[in-house]
Amino acid sequence: MSKINVAVIGGSAAYNLLKEKVFGRVTDTPSVETPYGQVDDIKLVNHAGMKFYFLSRHGLERYAVTAPFINYRANIWAFKELGVERIVSWSGPGIINPNLDVGGFAVPDDIIDMTKSRPSTFFTKAGLGFIRMSHPFCPELRHALLYSVGRMDGNAVEKATYLCTEGPRLETPAEIRLYHSYGADLVGMTLCPEAFLARELEICYAAICYLTNYAEGLVEREFRQGVLFEGMTTGDEKKKVDQALDLMPEVMAEALKVVHSQPRDCQCKNAMLRYRKQGVITEDWRKWIDP
Numbered sequence: 183m184s185k186i187n188v189a190v191i192g193g194s195a196a197y198n199l200l201k202e203k204v205f206g207r208v209t210d211t212p213s214v215e216t217p218y219g220q221v222d223d224i225k226l227v228n229h230a231g232m233k234f235y236f237l238s239r240h241g242l243e244r245y246a247v248t249a250p251f252i253n254y255r256a257n258i259w260a261f262k263e264l265g266v267e268r269i270v271s272w273s274g275p276g277i278i279n280p281n282l283d284v285g286g287f288a289v290p291d292d293i294i295d296m297t298k299s300r301p302s303t304f305f306t307k308a309g310l311g312f313i314r315m316s317h318p319f320c321p322e323l324r325h326a327l328l329y330s331v332g333r334m335d336g337n338a339v340e341k342a343t344y345l346c347t348e349g350p351r352l353e354t355p356a357e358i359r360l361y362h363s364y365g366a367d368l369v370g371m372t373l374c375p376e377a378f379l380a381r382e383l384e385i386c387y388a389a390i391c392y393l394t395n396y397a398e399g400l401v402e403r404e405f406r407q408g409v410l411f412e413g414m415t416t417g418d419e420k421k422k423v424d425q426a427l428d429l430m431p432e433v434m435a436e437a438l439k440v441v442h443s444q445p446r447d448c449q450c451k452n453a454m455l456r457y458r459k460q461g462v463i464t465e466d467w468r469k470w471i472d473p
């Protein structure tokens with residue numbers, strides 16, 4: 183069997199798509215021991231002859247794990263252990279930039295990390311990890327995602343700053359005003375620390391976002407009890423979001439085709455090269471992390 187070195191991390195509703203076999207046939211469910219716990223939810227998927235690993239980051243049943251409680255380090259370690267070199271992920275953030283549309287797509291190129299209490303590095307004791315963040319998302323994977331989504335939606339946003347909050351609660355109006363002043367376009371809860379952890383283990387990482395709602399205070403919305411986000415999203419917007427979500431498997435498949443056809447020429451694979459050259463670490467990445 184050829185080596186599987188590409189993975190997809192699915193966000194909200196990935197559990198449904200997996201159940202409906204939208205991504206193809208699950209041919210294996212590897213169980214991976216990591217220093218942060220065992221990872222049992224990764225699936226090896228065969229999509230029309232193309233094989234890749236797939237993980238629903240919120241679990242296999244509806245939102246079994248919310249954003250602050252995802253075991254990000256275990257997930258990224260497990261992918262590294264399986265030989266994964268490139269990860270494409272998706273998420274459904276809210277909109278801070280009023281020029282963006284609900285139901286549209288964006289491929290973020292920058293991040294602001296406003297998370298508060300989740301472990302965000304592997305290097306808690308090792309004196310490593312002063313890694314440049316000029317491109318927090320892999321430029322090559324971003325290119326593949328932009329090509330792929332551009333075929334489905336000519337209006338996909340090519341650059342956006344994603345701000346990551348702790349969650350699971352949504353943001354207050356004052357927080358959104360603050361984040362807008364920071365220059366954030368999108369607000370979500372999951373890409374930090376996923377993107378940073380991947381870089382620490384020299385794995386390429388990029389994300390595609392389908393935009394689910396206008397953030398609090400951006401538009402007037404009556405509070406409605408017992409419905410999605412208590413009325414932040416209208417019925418019409420919900421339909422657009424569902425349509426965007428329906429396109430996600432195809433967008434991912436197209437992006438993976440591009441990824442598979444391209445050599446890996448980006449800087450991500452050398453994120454820790456400085457430390458290797460100094461002799462501080464060896465090629466054995468497991469020894470980079472605290473024992």
Ligand SMILES: [Zn+2]
Nearest residue numbers: 320386448450
């Ligand atoms: Zn890369």
